[in-house]
Amino acid sequence: MSSPAAPASHNSQQCLKMAARSLLFPIIIIIITSTTIIFTPPTLASQPLNHLSSKRAPRFLSKHSYPIKTQLEEQQQYRYESKYFYQQLDHFSFLNLPKFPQRYLINTDHWAGPERRGPIFLYCGNEGDIEWFAVNTGFVWEIAPLFGAMVLFPEHRYYGESLPYGSREEAYKNASTLSYLTAEQALADFAVLITDLKRNLSAQACPVVLFGGSYGGMLAAWMRLKYPHVAIGALASSAPILQFEDIVPPETFYNIVSNDFKRESTSCFNTIKESWDALVSEGLKKNGLVQLTKTFHLCRELKSTEDLANWLDSAYSYLAMVDYPYPSSFMMPLPGCPIREVCKRIDGCPDGTSILERIFEGISIYYNYTGELHCFELDDDPHGLDGWNWQACTEMVMPMSSSHNASMFPTYDFNYSSYQEGCWEEFGVIPRPRWITTEFGGQDIKTALETFGSNIIFSNGLLDPWSGGRYAAAIYGLQL
Amino acid sequence: MSSPAAPASHNSQQCLKMAARSLLFPIIIIIITSTTIIFTPPTLASQPLNHLSSKRAPRFLSKHSYPIKTQLEEQQQYRYESKYFYQQLDHFSFLNLPKFPQRYLINTDHWAGPERRGPIFLYCGNEGDIEWFAVNTGFVWEIAPLFGAMVLFPEHRYYGESLPYGSREEAYKNASTLSYLTAEQALADFAVLITDLKRNLSAQACPVVLFGGSYGGMLAAWMRLKYPHVAIGALASSAPILQFEDIVPPETFYNIVSNDFKRESTSCFNTIKESWDALVSEGLKKNGLVQLTKTFHLCRELKSTEDLANWLDSAYSYLAMVDYPYPSSFMMPLPGCPIREVCKRIDGCPDGTSILERIFEGISIYYNYTGELHCFELDDDPHGLDGWNWQACTEMVMPMSSSHNASMFPTYDFNYSSYQEGCWEEFGVIPRPRWITTEFGGQDIKTALETFGSNIIFSNGLLDPWSGGRYAAAIYGLQL
Numbered sequence: 001m002s003s004p005a006a007p008a009s010h011n012s013q014q015c016l017k018m019a020a021r022s023l024l025f026p027i028i029i030i031i032i033t034s035t036t037i038i039f040t041p042p043t044l045a046s047q048p049l050n051h052l053s054s055k056r057a058p059r060f061l062s063k064h065s066y067p068i069k070t071q072l073e074e075q076q077q078y079r080y081e082s083k084y085f086y087q088q089l090d091h092f093s094f095l096n097l098p099k100f101p102q103r104y105l106i107n108t109d110h111w112a113g114p115e116r117r118g119p120i121f122l123y124c125g126n127e128g129d130i131e132w133f134a135v136n137t138g139f140v141w142e143i144a145p146l147f148g149a150m151v152l153f154p155e156h157r158y159y160g161e162s163l164p165y166g167s168r169e170e171a172y173k174n175a176s177t178l179s180y181l182t183a184e185q186a187l188a189d190f191a192v193l194i195t196d197l198k199r200n201l202s203a204q205a206c207p208v209v210l211f212g213g214s215y216g217g218m219l220a221a222w223m224r225l226k227y228p229h230v231a232i233g234a235l236a237s238s239a240p241i242l243q244f245e246d247i248v249p250p251e252t253f254y255n256i257v258s259n260d261f262k263r264e265s266t267s268c269f270n271t272i273k274e275s276w277d278a279l280v281s282e283g284l285k286k287n288g289l290v291q292l293t294k295t296f297h298l299c300r301e302l303k304s305t306e307d308l309a310n311w312l313d314s315a316y317s318y319l320a321m322v323d324y325p326y327p328s329s330f331m332m333p334l335p336g337c338p339i340r341e342v343c344k345r346i347d348g349c350p351d352g353t354s355i356l357e358r359i360f361e362g363i364s365i366y367y368n369y370t371g372e373l374h375c376f377e378l379d380d381d382p383h384g385l386d387g388w389n390w391q392a393c394t395e396m397v398m399p400m401s402s403s404h405n406a407s408m409f410p411t412y413d414f415n416y417s418s419y420q421e422g423c424w425e426e427f428g429v430i431p432r433p434r435w436i437t438t439e440f441g442g443q444d445i446k447t448a449l450e451t452f453g454s455n456i457i458f459s460n461g462l463l464d465p466w467s468g469g470r471y472a473a474a475i476y477g478l479q480l
Numbered sequence: 481m482s483s484p485a486a487p488a489s490h491n492s493q494q495c496l497k498m499a500a501r502s503l504l505f506p507i508i509i510i511i512i513t514s515t516t517i518i519f520t521p522p523t524l525a526s527q528p529l530n531h532l533s534s535k536r537a538p539r540f541l542s543k544h545s546y547p548i549k550t551q552l553e554e555q556q557q558y559r560y561e562s563k564y565f566y567q568q569l570d571h572f573s574f575l576n577l578p579k580f581p582q583r584y585l586i587n588t589d590h591w592a593g594p595e596r597r598g599p600i601f602l603y604c605g606n607e608g609d610i611e612w613f614a615v616n617t618g619f620v621w622e623i624a625p626l627f628g629a630m631v632l633f634p635e636h637r638y639y640g641e642s643l644p645y646g647s648r649e650e651a652y653k654n655a656s657t658l659s660y661l662t663a664e665q666a667l668a669d670f671a672v673l674i675t676d677l678k679r680n681l682s683a684q685a686c687p688v689v690l691f692g693g694s695y696g697g698m699l700a701a702w703m704r705l706k707y708p709h710v711a712i713g714a715l716a717s718s719a720p721i722l723q724f725e726d727i728v729p730p731e732t733f734y735n736i737v738s739n740d741f742k743r744e745s746t747s748c749f750n751t752i753k754e755s756w757d758a759l760v761s762e763g764l765k766k767n768g769l770v771q772l773t774k775t776f777h778l779c780r781e782l783k784s785t786e787d788l789a790n791w792l793d794s795a796y797s798y799l800a801m802v803d804y805p806y807p808s809s810f811m812m813p814l815p816g817c818p819i820r821e822v823c824k825r826i827d828g829c830p831d832g833t834s835i836l837e838r839i840f841e842g843i844s845i846y847y848n849y850t851g852e853l854h855c856f857e858l859d860d861d862p863h864g865l866d867g868w869n870w871q872a873c874t875e876m877v878m879p880m881s882s883s884h885n886a887s888m889f890p891t892y893d894f895n896y897s898s899y900q901e902g903c904w905e906e907f908g909v910i911p912r913p914r915w916i917t918t919e920f921g922g923q924d925i926k927t928a929l930e931t932f933g934s935n936i937i938f939s940n941g942l943l944d945p946w947s948g949g950r951y952a953a954a955i956y957g958l959q960l
Binding site: 088090091092093094095096175176178179180182184185188191192195204205225226227228229230394395428429432434435437438439440441442443444 | 570572655656659660671675708710914920
């Protein structure tokens with residue numbers, strides 16, 4: 001599904017060729033440059049070696065990312081009002097529960113209005129502060145004036161400011177308060193909000209078009225499936241709706257990420273592949289953790305090699321997801337084609353440089369491209385309990401393994417029993433790994449494509465050079 | 481939408497003509513004769529006169545019906561096994577709730593099996609004991625052998641034996657225990673059950689076709705909408721999916737029922753229309769309730785004219801729903817064209833017979849066609865709290881009024897405030913009258929038809945002579 005390893009010079013040409021192709025397809029390039037919200041890797045599936053394993057649930061977008069405030073300051077060109085809509089906490093039962101305020105960002109500057117049936121562009125907020133997605137989804141802002149469209153960014157429940165029970169602390173208190181954090185409830189929130197808004201604006205006849213990337217892309221596709229009377233179509237970007245149960249081989253994701261590195265340089269791929277053993281060996285040495293702390297310029301002394309391995313693993317996966325051919329700053333400030341830059345650093349060290357020193361040089365592209373940091377914090381998520389972990393431990397069970405040969409990550413076989421055990425330990429909840437495919441389909445690729453064939457664009461499913469694209473294509477069973 | 485009043489002789493011809501037409505369209509007649517599960521009237525909407533008004537929520541199929549046991553004995557030809565499947569009580573949250581056993585009836589005698597992709601005919605159980613629907617849905621049983629189909633009748637949660645919390649008493653204890661009695665949860669039950677069953681039988685490739693009548697028909701249509709990956713089509717019989725909010729005029733239902741009587745005889749229509757005032761006058765007299773008790777052969781002394789009015793109202797509405805041209809016994813044992821028989825009795829009394837005596841003669845066709853009863857119980861629902869009342873007080877808010885001229889029922893304007901008040905008094909719950917249209921659509925008839933246009937047959941939407949048909953047709957906006 002991806003091209004085999006190729007020499008760097010060939011890859012350069014390929015990158016240029018892609019840029020040129022993009023110019024020939026301006027709509028596609030806009031999608032690429034503006035709406036590609038990445039699908040980020042689960043850390044559970046990438047647990048390196050047995051003795052590095054934890055039972056943590058996958059984490060998506062919440063970690064190691066560029067501060068939203070900085071991005072908001074940089075992206076002053078997107079203007080919107082913040083409003084709040086009171087939602088039922090459980091749309092599907094009639095328990096007497098407190099309503100909660102759902103935040104939504106709205107801009108009607110270019111809206112043609114109800115008489116002219118001006119469309120409504122609705123971005124399906126994913127697992128984070130909605131402003132973060134708003135300022136990183138330029139495509140919606142750029143095309144809205146062309147269509148006379150209203151722009152709407154509703155926030156996903158339990159994220160950002162859209163918190164049930166009055167505060168983040170109360171909302172995330174336990175399995176009971178978290179229990180309404182599900183995709184189905186989020187979709188119902190969107191449906192109720194837009195229906196109410198349209199009624200209030202006498203805009204019932206205005207078509208709604210959905211947008212979303214990564215988990216938000218999944219929501220966009222699923223919303224078009226479940227609420228065809230609410231939305232006429234969806235642009236689902238990098239939306240891994242088939243990464244459930246046994247629909248795609250569990251190795252798919254890490255193989256593709258690995259191939260992105262292999263494509264740039266086989267030696268880079270090999271260095272990373274060998275680094276995990278080097279990491280474990282170093283960690284086992286006397287004062288090994290102290291030495292690793294120094295090698296990787298960590299702010300605090302390393303407690304286990306596993307923490308460092310997860311930190312590295314995240315970077316590689318995120319890099320593949322944001323391997324745009326131009327500078328960007330969605331997750332982190334990065335140069336164009338950042339994997340190429342990482343591999344250049346890894347490969348370009350003087351002879352005699354150790355594997356781990358090479359890795360540090362490479363990884364700095366991701367974690368410290370601006371060169372501002374003097375040391376690194378491995379865990380910048382002080383809450384521990386972030387929402388995506390809960391979602392991954394309930395319905396978003398996306399099995400991922402790392403194969404022995406094709407992957408540059410430590411070999412790992414997804415094991416549902418230990419996954420379930422970890423979820424029980426962390427949240428006191430038992431996942432329902434078959435629920436998503438029952439509710440949204442996907443088991444049969446043909447049926448899935450038919451089901452999703454009505455006015456849904458999987459924008460990254462047709463693009464080759466970036467992982468998001470090839471990943472999406474792979475899981476939708478498309479041949480590129 | 482319905483023909484004007486016509487003399488009895490003309491009607492006889494019409495009835496015969498219909499029977500003949502049925503023979504010409506054997507598939508249609510099978511649908512008519514076997515699957516037409518009636519949509520039964522809400523009693524709230526038919527509250528006669530102001531001082532007869534109660535705030536009770538609508539009631540559907542649970543009252544005044546022929547005992548299931550008797551029907552089971554009569555219908556020995558349908559064989560099935562009863563099985564149980566443990567369902568999540570809340571599919572859409574992860575509260576730690578006890579699972580409950582969902583009963584389902586299954587017959588695989590004629591199933592072609594997984595290799596030959598034998599289809600699965602799934603009847604969406606509605607608000608009652610699933611055996612009642614199974615023995616009254618001959619169509620499914622009759623065509624299953626022709627298609628090599630498995631027959632499956634899953635019971636609706638909270639009805640029959642499919643009770644959460646271990647017993648009917650516990651399940652119906654209060655608003656909290658009842659809160660998971662919703663259509664969305666029921667659809668998810670069906671989806672989870674069939675998905676699991678197919679997996680266990682290696683029958684993933686076997687197509688599922690949905691059936692259902694009345695509320696079950698709504699479920700069938702909605703299930704095809706929401707779970708296109710689970711079911712390839714649906715036969716939704718007498719399914720009033722648009723009887724919500726302001727989609728159809730609230731007078732539609734009672735106007736059609738009234739026209740069924742008017743069509744048989746204008747004088748019959750007029751007698752019934754005048755009877756409500758007669759009833760109230762009689763009730764206000766000294767010993768009036770005693771006199772009414774005698775006139776209507778009631779087993780216990782009448783406590784209020786309202787009770788009697790509701791009893792009469794139910795009969796007229798049910799009669800319209802089961803006005804089949806052949807003898808039937810779904811709700812009650814009845815002759816063919818029972819409305820004609822009722823009107824013959826009402827019109828045929830000797831000169832000088834009072835209005836109320838005529839009414840009693842007519843209504844006896846419905847309540848005592850076999851002549852076995854010597855007196856009548858007005859309320860045969862000892863539980864009081866039946867499940868449909870809860871559903872009508874939560875999401876199934878179907879506004880119905882009775883117009884001054886076109887309806888033979890007492891004038892009544894649906895009033896949401898008093899409806900909501902009644903629900904709060906009865907259950908301590910506040911209805912969500914806009915939820916169903918948000919979740920399932922329907923506001924825009926065009927969109928609704930498009931949405932529901934994929935492999936869904938509204939079987940009674942194209943048939944004229946029976947109210948169910950004309951009712952369905954009316955609410956779907958079809959011209960006959």
